[in-house]
Amino acid sequence: MRIVITGGAGFVGSHLCDRCLAEGHEVVAVDNLITGSPDNIAHIQSPQFSFRRQNISEGIFIDGPVDFILHFASPASPVDYLELPIQTLKVGAMGTHNALGLARAKGAGLLLASTSEVYGDPHVHPQHEEYWGNVNPIGPRGCYDEAKRFAEAIVMAYHRMHGIDTKIVRIFNTYGPRMRLRDGRIVPNFVRQALEGEALTVYGDGSQTRSFCFVTDLVDGIYRLMMSDEHLPTNVGNPLEFTVLEFAELVRKMTQSESPIIFQPLPQDDPKQRKPDISKAQRVLGWEPKVGIEEGLAQTLDYFSSRLKPNS
Ligand code: UDP
Numbered sequence: 001m002r003i004v005i006t007g008g009a010g011f012v013g014s015h016l017c018d019r020c021l022a023e024g025h026e027v028v029a030v031d032n033l034i035t036g037s038p039d040n041i042a043h044i045q046s047p048q049f050s051f052r053r054q055n056i057s058e059g060i061f062i063d064g065p066v067d068f069i070l071h072f073a074s075p076a077s078p079v080d081y082l083e084l085p086i087q088t089l090k091v092g093a094m095g096t097h098n099a100l101g102l103a104r105a106k107g108a109g110l111l112l113a114s115t116s117e118v119y120g121d122p123h124v125h126p127q128h129e130e131y132w133g134n135v136n137p138i139g140p141r142g143c144y145d146e147a148k149r150f151a152e153a154i155v156m157a158y159h160r161m162h163g164i165d166t167k168i169v170r171i172f173n174t175y176g177p178r179m180r181l182r183d184g185r186i187v188p189n190f191v192r193q194a195l196e197g198e199a200l201t202v203y204g205d206g207s208q209t210r211s212f213c214f215v216t217d218l219v220d221g222i223y224r225l226m227m228s229d230e231h232l233p234t235n236v237g238n239p240l241e242f243t244v245l246e247f248a249e250l251v252r253k254m255t256q257s258e259s260p261i262i263f264q265p266l267p268q269d270d271p272k273q274r275k276p277d278i279s280k281a282q283r284v285l286g287w288e289p290k291v292g293i294e295e296g297l298a299q300t301l302d303y304f305s306s307r308l309k310p311n312s
Contacts, residue, residue, distance in 0.1 A: 001025045001026070001067035001068050002025070002026045002028070002064070002065055002066055002067050002068075003020050003025050003026065003027050003028070003066075003067065003068045003069070003070060004027075004028045004030060004060070004062055004066050004068070004069045004070070004102070004108075005017055005020070005027060005028070005029050005030070005069075005070045005072060006030050006031070006056050006060070006069065006070070006071050006072055006073035006095070006099060007030075007031055007036060007071075007072035007073035007074065007113070008027070008028075008029025008030055008031050008036070008041065008051065008072070009029060009031035009033060009036030009037055009038060009040050009041050009051070010031065010035060010036040010040065010072060010073070010076075011036075011040070011076075011174075011176075011178045011179050011180070011215070012072055012076075012113070012171070012174065012215065012218065012219070012222075013029065013031070013036065013040075013070075013072040013073075014029075014036075014040035014041050014178055015176070015178065015215050015216065015218075015219045016070055016072065016219055016222065016223075017029050017041060017044060017049065018044070018219075019219050019220075019223055020070075020223075021044065021046050021048055021049060023223070025048070026048045026049075027046075027048060027049050027050075028050050028051075028052065028062060028066075029041060029049070029050070029051045029052070030051075030052045030053075030054050030056060030060060030062075030073070031051070031053065031054075031073065032053060032054060032055040032056070032073075033053060034075070034084065034087065035075050035076070035077075035080050035084075035180070035183070037180070038051075040178045056073050056091065056095040056098055056099065057087070057090040057091050057094045057095045057098070058094075058098075059098055060098050060099060060101075060102045062102065062106075065106060066102065066103075066106040066108045067106075067108055067109070068108055068109045068110070068111070068226060069099050069102060069103050069108055069109070069110040069111070070110075070111050070113075070222070070226065071095075071096060071099045071110055071111065071112050071113060072113040073091050073095055074088060074091045074092060074095070074113070074144075074147070074148075075087065075088050075091075075144070076115070076144075077180075077183040077184050077185045078140075078141060078144075078184065078185070078267065079183060079184025079185070080183060080184065081141070081143055081144040082140055085143035086143075088143045088144050088147055089143050089146070089147045091147070092144070092146075092147025092148055092150055092151045093147060093150050093151070093154075096112065096150075096151040096154055096155065097154060100154065100155065100158045100164065100166075103158070103164050103166075104158065104162055104164060109164070109165035109166065109167070109226070110155065110158075110164060110165070110166050110167070111166070111167040111168070111169060111222065111225060111226050112151055112152065112155045112166065112167070112168045112169070113169060113171060113222075114148050114151065114152050114168050114169060114170045114171065114233060115144070115145075115148050115170060115171055116170055116171065116172040116173070116235070116237065116274055116276065117135075117141065117144055117145045117148060118133050118135070118145060118148055118149050118152065118170060118233075119131055119133040119134070119135075119271075119274075120133045120134040120135035120136065120145060120269075120271065121134050121135075121136075121269060121270075121271045121272060122134055122271065122273065122274065125273050125275060126239060126241075126275040126276060126277040127235065127274065127275065127276060127277060128235070128277035128279070128280070129170070129232065129233050129234065129235055129277075129280055133149075135149065136269050139268055139269040140267070140268050140269060141268075141269050152168055152233065155168055156168075156231075159231055165231075166231055167225050167226060167228070167230060167231060167234070168231075168232070168233040168234065169221070169222050169225050169233070169234055169235075169236050170233050170234065170235045170236070170237075170276075171218060171236060171237065172211055172213060172235065172236070172237025172238070172274065172275075172276045173185075173186075173210045173211060173212050173213065173237065173274070174212070174213045174214075174215055174218045174237070175187040175212050175213070175214065175215065175296065175297075175300055176214050176215030176216070176296060176299065176300055176303075177215070177299060177300060177302075177303035178215075178303070179300075181304065181307055181308070186210065186244065186247065187212070187300065188304070189201060190247065190248055190251040191251055191255070191297075191300060191301060191304045192304060192308065193259060194251050194252055194255040194257035194259050195255055195257070195301070195304060195305060195308055196308065197257070197258070197259055198259060199259055199260045199261065199262040200248045200251065200252065200259055200260070200261045200262070201262060201264050202244055202245055202248050202261055202262070202263050202264070203244070203263075203264050203265065203266045203267060203270065204244075204263070204265070204266030204270065205245070205263065205266075206243055206244040206245030206246075206248065206261075206263070207243050207244070207245065207272075208243065208244050208266070208270060208271065208272050208273065209241050209242060209243050209244070209272070209273045209274060209275065210241070210242060210244065210247070210274050211237055211238050211239055211240055211241045211242070211274060211275045211276060212238055212240070212242070212247075212293060212296075213236070213237045213238035213289055214238070214289070214291035214295075214296030214299075216291060217238065217289040217290055217291050218236055218237070220287065220290075221234075221236035221281055221285060221287045222236060224285040224286070224287050225281075225285055228284060228285055230284050230285070234280055234281055234284065234285070235276040235277060235278055235280065235281060236276070236278070236281055236287070237275075237276035237278065237289075238276070238289040238293075239275055239276055239277070239278055240293060241273075241274075241275040245261070248261050249261075250293070250297070251297070254294065254297050254298070254301065255301060
């Protein structure tokens with residue numbers, strides 16, 4: 001297939017480029033590089049790969065045939081989307097509309113990167129796909145949550161009205177190499193802080209929970225969903241749940257760090273608990289995560305260590 005990957009120079013997008021190329025597809029990566037980086041795709045030598053710098057909220061311009069669009073362009077870290085709320089809303093709304101227009105024009109399929117944020121601060125635990133969520137539309141996270149909820153709605157409308165072969169993955173917290181050192185999320189923050197001997201910043205009392213999926217597991221779930229006939233949203237994530245405080249202790253242990261843990265204010269609307277119900281992905285995709293947290297964190301530590309070396 002010839003696959004367009006929006007956000008192809010981002011954390012997840014660049015791993016999808018690798019996977020699709022390894023499966024023998026041609027890949028056109030599109031990114032405006034506001035949170036993505038050319039470093040994430042610099043290793044790719046394949047003649048089957050090309051990169052276009054475009055802001056997909058303004059339009060997506062691709063010559064020739066397209067078989068599938070993996071739509072991953074968006075700021076995704078709370079710190080990023082707090083700084084870029086309008087770009088986040090635009091890419092979720094206009095960017096998704098443009099991606100669907102491209103799919104329609106080319107007769108291509110489309111997979112939307114949605115998020116566990118559509119469940120907001122959930123009242124149902126673990127979160128299954130039938131849960132409609134508890135989102136504050138006008139709070140600081142609303143720009144991302146509502147953009148993705150709109151994106152899901154317009155994807156379903158194009159599927160129903162135009163018969164486009166669409167898929168929706170709801171991605172839970174994911175970590176691994178190529179996360180930005182300073183994207184503000186828990187894994188890069190704690191790992192960088194531990195490696196640099198700074199205090200680990202736990203927000204609130206650290207009792208809120210998250211469940212962390214290694215990026216190659218996530219990409220495998222996405223690839224299987226792309227190849228499936230499933231059109232309704234599907235959770236992909238690792239159900240192994242930690243409190244934030246437990247996770248800080250794990251990072252300290254794995255880095256053999258002496259860094260203290262300090263407590264800082266909990267950001268507004270920070271979800272109190274999050275854990276995917278993956279029974280649908282197990283049933284429909286034959287997928288479940290394989291990489292244990294210690295193994296995944298070890299690979300992530302190697303990556304961050306090499307990025308933190310002076311002059312690297
Ligand atoms: N968090 C924290 N310290 C940090 C960064 C994040 O305690 O330095 C907490 C944050 O409050 C949230 C969880 O870790 O409860 C995950 O935050 P992240 O920004 O990774 O993404 P989220 O899951 O909230 O979208």
